[in-house]
Amino acid sequence: MTLRQLELLIGVADLGSISACAEYYGVSQPAVTNQIHQLEQELSASLLIRSVHGASLTDSGRRAVAQAKRVIQEVHQIPLTLEEAKHSLSGKIVFGVSPLSLVSMHHFPRIYRPFHKAFPNVQLEVIELEAVGLADQVVKNRVELALTPTPLLSTQVQYELLWAQELVVVSRMDRPIADTVSMQSLANESFIFMKPGYSLNITTARLAQHAGFEPKIEMHASSIHALLGFVAAGIGIAIVPRDTALLESKAGYVHMSRLNPRALRRIAMVYRNRAEMSPEATVFMNYIRSYSEDLPHLRRTLDNGVSRNTLKLHTPRSQDGAPSCDDALHLHHT
Secondary structure (H helix, E strand, C coil), X not given: CCHHHHHHHHHHHHHCCHHHHHHHHCCCHHHHHHHHHHHHHHHXXXXXXXXXXXXXXXXXXXXXXXXHHHHHHHHHHHHHHHHHHHHHCCEEEEEEECCCCCHHHHHHHHHHHHHHHHCCCEEEEEEECCHHHHHHHHHXXXXXXXXXXXXXXXXXXXXXXXXXXXXXXXXXXXXXXCCEECCHHHCCCEXXXXXXXXXXXXXXXXXXXXXCCCCEEEEEECCHHHHHHHHHCCCCEEEEEHHHHHHHHHCCCEEEEEEEXXXXXXXXXXXXXXXXXXXXXXXXXXXXXXHHHCCHHHHHHHHHHCCCCEEECCCCCCCCCCCCCCCCCEEECC
């Protein structure tokens, strides 16, 4: 039994003949006759009395039409019900992002626009903080949901790993290092770090540690723009997400080099307790997850990064034995 069969039965009943129903729906009379016949066979009942003057309903036909109209009405009500649901969801979400992850500039608009279109009454307050600060705000329930790069170094939040970012080395344009470098080759370089609290500092330090040296930190920057400016001035080199430095590299301000093995870090969706999340935040989380799943090129980057030739940098477990969110940093040998 199909909705089309029920619509055609109602059409015959309302219009009084198979030919009139066929003309109304823009199909042939045999097509209508065939659909009605299939419906009668499925119901094991005769629904129409056919005559030269048209078609009328049998008693079973009248009962079937009455119920079919209720079914069709319910089906037609679905879009209206969903539209009402869009406007019934309201409230406020405090959403946190990291300034270094390009979430606020590149990814957030693509997540927010379809969400806002579907749920215009939901307010979104966006807070930008470094990764460690965001995790702390989530723990204190001041931020309900956050997107931040790993590692988090907190066992008091829950998280879901999403897409991957490639890390690159940036150096001054007039004295660039090689286009592809190993971490070991950077042992004698001066590094520019972000101010304390950024997970990028921890990631860079671990990459250096794995390469057998402790990075010499020449300066701390308060923003990614300051960091790239210090690099352009020749104060030192830095390791940053590739997308973060792409525009400055193309503009000729800094030189960008890829690491070998390649280094990847993950973006994580962070929250305190899923059971305590508001309906609005739960729906927004689904939009974020759907967006991440629709990034095939980033997924391929991640898949390559965790192949059998990949070396993972593990985070030591905390004193209570719980792992932190550093399963996201990988070195991929090209």
